[in-house]
Amino acid sequence: MAKIIDGNRIAQQIHQEIEEQVRALRTQGVQPCLAVILVGEDPASLVYVGRKQKACEQFGIASRTLRYGADFSEHELLQLIGELNSDSSVHGILVQLPLPHSLSSSRVIQAIAPEKDVDGFHPVNRGKLAAGEECYAPCTPAGIQEMLIREKIDIAGKHVVIVGRSGIVGMPLAVMLAQKKPGANATVTLCHTGTRDLSYHTRQAEILIVASGRAGTITGEMVQEGCVVIDVGVNRIVDSTHPKGYRLVGDVDFAAVEKKAAAISPVPGGVGPMTIAMLMKNTLQAARKQSAGVS
Ligand code: GUN
Numbered sequence: 001m002a003k004i005i006d007g008n009r010i011a012q013q014i015h016q017e018i019e020e021q022v023r024a025l026r027t028q029g030v031q032p033c034l035a036v037i038l039v040g041e042d043p044a045s046l047v048y049v050g051r052k053q054k055a056c057e058q059f060g061i062a063s064r065t066l067r068y069g070a071d072f073s074e075h076e077l078l079q080l081i082g083e084l085n086s087d088s089s090v091h092g093i094l095v096q097l098p099l100p101h102s103l104s105s106s107r108v109i110q111a112i113a114p115e116k117d118v119d120g121f122h123p124v125n126r127g128k129l130a131a132g133e134e135c136y137a138p139c140t141p142a143g144i145q146e147m148l149i150r151e152k153i154d155i156a157g158k159h160v161v162i163v164g165r166s167g168i169v170g171m172p173l174a175v176m177l178a179q180k181k182p183g184a185n186a187t188v189t190l191c192h193t194g195t196r197d198l199s200y201h202t203r204q205a206e207i208l209i210v211a212s213g214r215a216g217t218i219t220g221e222m223v224q225e226g227c228v229v230i231d232v233g234v235n236r237i238v239d240s241t242h243p244k245g246y247r248l249v250g251d252v253d254f255a256a257v258e259k260k261a262a263a264i265s266p267v268p269g270g271v272g273p274m275t276i277a278m279l280m281k282n283t284l285q286a287a288r289k290q291s292a293g294v295s
Contacts, residue, residue: 011273032287092118143274161205220256
């Protein structure tokens with residue numbers, strides 16, 4: 001049976017470290033602050049934004065949650081971002097995705113000042129990440145890397161197979177883990193919808209990271225004995241026995257894969273809490289840099 005990688009426990013460790021650093025910064029008169037913008041009523045986004053707000057409270061970070069209806073115009077949103085860019089009491093700006101179809105997420109993200117882009121989605125931060133330069137790394141890939149490091153799972157020299165090439169998870173993670181840096185230096189295979197014979201590749205994985213966005217993507221037959229599996233997926237499955245009428249599952253068939261893997265992260269309680277911890281870490285870093293006048 002696999003070891004369960006407890007994201008809540010690791011995030012709690014990070015919480016304690018960051019909370020202490022936030023306290024130290026506050027004694028110097030700097031209150032880190034994150035602005036979170038939500039446009040529309042997407043139910044999953046409402047949950048995620050609520051979690052970010054709660055995490056800010058727990059970490060001692062001030063938050064401003066700015067909520068608008070789906071009819072909020074791009075012009076108004078760009079204006080709001082401009083105001084937050086020049087507000088020195090706000091250190092991080094996050095626009096929750098997906099945005100309503102009437103808004104261009106790429107134009108909106110590009111309007112955020114790169115030094116306040118704690119999500120790491122701005123092209124300047126993406127470019128720096130690819131170049132191996134210091135930048136705000138996107139929170140989910142950073143959380144996965146941190147999780148592996150803190151679990152003492154060696155990444156260097158390993159064959160890491162990533163399933164899913166999204167701009168938020170798979171693609172930046174492939175870039176990060178392939179770099180010649182501590183906690184990286186892996187041989188990376190990036191699988192996607194154009195991959196022929198997915199299971200051929202997943203069976204080669206020493207570390208398998210699944211971010212396909214589809215429940216049941218990885219079955220027991222698709223992994224080798226002793227591999228480490230990180231499940232990034234969050235899928236709602238109808239379940240009338242559950243009080244909410246649904247339950248959350250990842251992209252991996254947990255029950256089958258757990259029997260073969262050396263270690264596996266669960267859903268919920270795996271990558272999710274790590275993502276939020278990395279957002280808090282980026283916000284602290286932004287506050288530190290901006291208050292010191294370096295960006
Ligand atoms: N939607 C899903 N994941 C994310 C994330 O990490 N950041 C933002 N801003 N929106 C998301």
